[in-house]
Amino acid sequence: MIRLLLCFAVASGLGIARAPAQVAQNYPSRPVTLVVAYPAGGPTDAVARIVAEAMRASLRQPVIVENIPGASASIGTSHVARAAADGYTIVFGNWASHVVNGAVYALQYDVLKDFEPIAQVTTQPLLIVARKSMPAGDLKELIAWLKANPDKATAGGAGAGSANHIAAVFFERETGTHIQFVPYRGGADAMQDLLAGRIDLIFDLAASAVPQVLGGTIKAYAVMAPSRLPALPDVPTVDEAGLPGLHVSLWNGLWAPRATPQDVIAKLDAAAVAALADPLVSKRLADLGQEIPPRTEQTPQALAALQKAEIAKWWPIIKAANIKAE
Numbered sequence: 001m002i003r004l005l006l007c008f009a010v011a012s013g014l015g016i017a018r019a020p021a022q023v024a025q026n027y028p029s030r031p032v033t034l035v036v037a038y039p040a041g042g043p044t045d046a047v048a049r050i051v052a053e054a055m056r057a058s059l060r061q062p063v064i065v066e067n068i069p070g071a072s073a074s075i076g077t078s079h080v081a082r083a084a085a086d087g088y089t090i091v092f093g094n095w096a097s098h099v100v101n102g103a104v105y106a107l108q109y110d111v112l113k114d115f116e117p118i119a120q121v122t123t124q125p126l127l128i129v130a131r132k133s134m135p136a137g138d139l140k141e142l143i144a145w146l147k148a149n150p151d152k153a154t155a156g157g158a159g160a161g162s163a164n165h166i167a168a169v170f171f172e173r174e175t176g177t178h179i180q181f182v183p184y185r186g187g188a189d190a191m192q193d194l195l196a197g198r199i200d201l202i203f204d205l206a207a208s209a210v211p212q213v214l215g216g217t218i219k220a221y222a223v224m225a226p227s228r229l230p231a232l233p234d235v236p237t238v239d240e241a242g243l244p245g246l247h248v249s250l251w252n253g254l255w256a257p258r259a260t261p262q263d264v265i266a267k268l269d270a271a272a273v274a275a276l277a278d279p280l281v282s283k284r285l286a287d288l289g290q291e292i293p294p295r296t297e298q299t300p301q302a303l304a305a306l307q308k309a310e311i312a313k314w315w316p317i318i319k320a321a322n323i324k325a326e
Contacts, residue, residue, distance in 0.1 A: 027087055027264050031062040034254075035091045037076025040067045043207055043288065047252060048092040050284050051121055054275030059267070065092075072161065072325065073097035074105055081109035085257040087264035090118065094252045096163065099310045103318040104161040104325050112311070116265055117303035118254035119272040122290035125225035126167050126248045127209045127235070129218045131197045139221045139241035146177040155201040156190030159183040161323050164190065166314065167203035167224065167248040169321045174246055194218060205250060206231075207289030224248045231289075251293075253303050265300055273298050 034052045038044040045067060052063040068076030077097050083089035091097075093115075102111040128139065136142035146153050157164020160183060168181050182199055184190040187208055193199045195217055202209070203224070210231050213220040222241040223229050238246040254272055256265060275281055276292050285292060296302065 025263070027261075027267060028059050028061045030088065031064050032059060032087065032268075033089045034063050034065050035076050035080050035089065036065055036067050037069060037073035037079075037091065037093070037097055038067065039069045043205075044092070044094065044252065046288055047122055047285065047290055050281060050288075051092070051254075051272065051275055054278055054281045055268075055271040058271035058274045071105070072101060074101050074107060077101070077111075078107070078109050080255070080257060081114040083257050085116075085259040085261075087256055087260050087268060090254055090256045090268065091115075092121075092252065093255050095250050095310060096161075098253070098255065098307055099314055100161055100163075100166065100318065102311065103315040104323055112307065114258045115255040116258060116260045117300045117307065118256055118265055119269045119298045119300065120293050120303045120306060121252045121254060121272060121276065121298075122285055122292055123249045123251035124206045124289050124291060125223050125229070126163060126203050126205055126250070127213070127223055127229075127232075128171070128201070128221040128238075129194070129204050129209050129213065130201050130221065131194055131199070132216075132218055133197055134200060134219055136221075139236075139238070139243065142221055143175050143177060146175070146179065150178045151180060153177075153179050153201065154182050154199040155179045155203065156182045156184055156193055156199040157202055157204070158185070158187050158190070161318070161325055162187075163205065163248065163250050164203050165323065166318060168201075169323070170248060170317060171203065171246065173317065173321075174243060203248070205289065210289055222246075230286075251306070252290075253307075255303075269298070269300055 036045050036048045049065050052065050055063045068079050073096060077091055077093060080089055080091035098111045136145045155168045165181055168179055172179055190202055191208060194202050206229060212218045213232055220235045222236055222238045224238050224247055228237055282292055
């Protein structure tokens with residue numbers, strides 16, 4: 001009897017040891033939930049749904065988008081941090097949720113330690129844009145105008161800790177200028193006031209700024225990235241315009257809960273890579289102002305390195321400016 005019990009215990013132990021491998025081998029056997037920590041119908045949600053739909057072909061299971069908005073994406077992100085580490089609940093996060101929030105909020109999770117990176121998905125740079133009547137003709141003239149009008153110039157955008165706000169703080173630090181930041185409920189409201197000439201500047205996302213620049217309703221001084229935007233080939237980069245390294249991009253990525261098996265991570269990454277390689281997906285994302293990173297940057301390792309580098313860059317800037325959640 002003792003021998004029988006020992007054999008049973010050994011067999012059970014082997015079964016437990018094999019369980020993660022068995023789970024990974026059969027993964028996915030049911031739909032995968034992709035949490036988007038932003039409202040349905042917004043720009044992040046739109047990108048996530050395109051990617052989720054395309055990942056279905058490789059996974060041979062539906063990828064269901066679940067919107068859990070609130071507290072600048074920290075509620076939905078926290079939900080995934082606490083989810084089972086089996087690959088069936090993942091999050092569509094970004095620069096704000098997985099970098100900025102770690103410095104702005106007192107979170108109940110760690111943006112680095114509580115997640116397994118899967119893949120960087122898209123990125124879009126910010127642009128320095130101004131009201132159409134702004135007298136400065138280029139970026140150097142804009143900086144000169146700002147220095148000649150200290151604390152009089154206004155830059156709008158979403159609230160404290162938003163990409164608009166942090167980019168404005170970064171710009172001030174690098175140029176020695178002083179700008180009054182005007183918070184709005186969202187970027188669309190800020191753009192309306194820029195069009196009306198009630199504010200001077202927005203450090204704005206490409207998806208929002210490009211249509212207005214093409215329509216001639218606002219001025220564009222520079223792209224805050226190393227390369228020009230195909231949609232605005234005549235707008236120089238900040239490097240070309242005289243402010244090298246003033247780069248700010250809102251990138252998106254996929255993460256799973258900590259301790260998700262690496263075989264599962266590999267399958268999710270492969271599905272994301274296949275989705276991004278689809279020409280139709282690429283076009284749909286480009287129409288939303290999104291750029292797909294090179295294949296070498298679509299790996300879990302590359303996303304982990306990007307997130308760590310961005311934290312090292314932005315947390316000191318955010319904390320020095322004493323930016324706190326509203």
